[in-house]
Each structure stands twice: as C-alpha cells, then as structure tokens.
Amino acid sequence: MRIEHLEEFLALVDTRSFSEAAVLCHVSQSGLSKHIAAIETELGAELVKRPSNPPELTRCGMSFAHDARVIVNEYLAAVGRIEAIKHGAEQQVVLGYWLPAARSYIKSLNAWMKRNASHFKIKPVSLSLAEIETALLNHSIDAALTIAQDDVFENQCNSLLVKEERLLLAVNKKHPLAAFDKVKLVDLQGEVMMGPSLDYMPVVRDHLKAIFGELSGYDSHPRFDDVETMLLNVESGTGIGMVMEHNRSNYGDRIRFLSVQEEEESGFTIPLKLFWLKEAEQSYSRAHIIAYLKKAFASIAD
16 A cells, blocks of 8 residues: 555545546546555445545445545654755754753753763753644644643643752741741641632642642632742742742742641642643654653653
C-alpha cells in the first residue's frame, strides 16, 4: 500500500468526487479508481459503495478514512523530522509554563534535552493560568508546566507530577508571628488572611478556603490578582497570606515565611504538574515529544 494511494483515497473522501480527487492528486480518473480498488483488494473490504453518485463510503470506508489520515499525517511528519535532521535543524517543542512556579525548571529541562534528545529544541512560553488552558486546548503549545487546574481541564489531559509545592505563611518581619518557625491554625484566628482572587488562581483559592474557611471573617479579607501585590501588602503590614514556596527566594529578605503545622500537613501543598492533552498520545509525533518530556521531568524531579 503506497502513501500516494492513501492520499488519493483521502482526496476522494474530502471531495466526494472521483474527477475532483483525480485533479487534486494529478492522476487520471481511471488511475485513481484502480489505486482505490488496489487498497480494497489488499484490505479485503469494500471502502466505497458502487454504484453511488456522489461516492459514498461503506462502514469500513469511514473507519479506514480516519486511520488513513493518521497514517498520512504521521508519514509526512516523519519525513519532516528526517529532513530537519539531515539539514542540521531541530524539532521545536513548545512548552507553556506558569512563570512563578515553573521558571526554575526550564534551565534544567534545556540541559537534559541537550544531553539526551538534541534533535528537540525547547521553546518556553510564559503564560497565565487561563492562557495555558486555552493554548493547550488550541494546540498552540505541546505541553504545559503549571499547578493543578480545574476538573474540566484535568479530565481532558494526562499529567505527570513534577513537585509538591509547599504553601507557606508570609508575615511582616515585625509581626508577632515572625518570632516562630511554625504556627498552627489556631494562632491565625483574628488575623487578616489575604489570598488570591477567584479569577487569578481559582484552584488555589478553593484550596485555601477549605483550610482557612472557618477563620473568623475569612471570606471578607482582601483578595488580589497577583502575588506580588499581596506580598507588598504583607510587607506593609496590611495582613498575612499563604503563598507557594518559590516566592521565598524573591522575598525572603523582606518577609518572614513560616510553616503551618497541623495533623494533616499534606493539605499545605499544591501539585506542580506537566500536562498534555490525552488526544496527543494518539499521534505518534506528539506522543514522541510527550515521552521525552516525561523522561526529562522525571529525571529533573529526582
């Protein structure tokens, strides 16, 4: 079975016309008919109903059309990869990432790829949480490195846990709590507990509400659309707030970061994950990319 014959079959599927398909594929109409008949002989199944005008696919034809399109697309992608290697080019992998939590991993990822998969070139794209979801669903990026998302998004994706990001309490250095390394929830009663807005980090906000929701006045406390503004308010003494651990490297000289100690401390973490669409694994070329990304992040995480 030749790729050109599969392309001719797909042209017939798309145009529903033997004459138009023949013109598109630069073959005679009789030649196209013979090529499709040869495919049917090889498969032992009729793909096109005869006689029918316009041409109609049989059930086998409809099933094979899907598979033939995958085969042709993967063949063309494979040829493209070979040509890129022959000419010293690299295959670009577009990785969307949420800047605060994932930034530190990009350098390590590039180093791993250079050592183990030099034919891939990582193109990192910094995106907001909302932009990451849209870009992945629109196939603008191959994968995304970000914190846990809502259930609707996660149900469309597979993922690999990269790190459990700890949640720490940020307090002004002159705050009475700053004298401790660890505090308990009971110690926070009466404090102004600031946090992210629903639009900024809905998953994190829901997570924090589940932990701190019983604190007096929690729902009426200030909410912010970015961590930087919230931490500036912590620094000025407006209130305290829970943030992810990566913020300590940027603000540790200005703000005190404490652990919150409870019996079930697993609640004080947010998963950082590598996400990719489930449907991507149905494409060999995309599955190939995902396989290398999974190997890379598994190695980096260790």
